[in-house]
Amino acid sequence: MSVDLKDVKEFLTKDKKERKGQELSALQLQGTIRFKSNFLKYERFTWEPFRADITFGQNGAEVKIEEAKLCGISTPGVVKLIDQEVSFDIRPFFRSREFEPTAKCLLGQEIRATGDFELKGRIVAQGKPEDLFNSFRGDLELLAKDGRIYYAIGLSEFWSLSMLPRFIGESSQT
Secondary structure, X not given: OEEEHHXXXXXXXXXXXXXXXXXXXXXXXXXXXXXXXOEEEEOOEEEEEEXXXXXXXXXXXXXXXXXXXXXXXXXXXXXXXXXXXXXXXXXXXXXXXXXXXXXXXXXXXXEEEEXXXXXXXXXXXXXXXXXXXXXXXXXXXXEEEEEEEEEEHHHHHXXXXXXXXXXXXXXXOO
């Protein structure tokens, strides 16, 4: 089984007439679903594999992500959908990997780097879906050993983003 979140998003954004009476709020689901997929795709990003427990309650749903690798980075965490708000707490990590294929996958641009890299951190956000990107905060720590980043056009653009100081500004380490 595989899921493309674009299809789910399209269903959820259809107006009521297009859904032909298929209201999600009318389902009143309660319980837990153990979800396992070869991949889960959202726009250009793909998590391979994807495994989560989805718990439905009266106020919304909670997705406890047990296994999900995005560009080789493990991204376990929790996503909550309550009323009209989304919140998440993701703890990405990878160890002793070449950085080049991971960075190229994430940024969608060419990068040239050598060495072993480790990444760990925590990313949280909360808000209405359309405002979620602006609420990102957290800490990311990238360690490099016996390596070098020769060029990274996409990475230099990432460092210049206005949200990056928010990520590194909250870190207790310098």
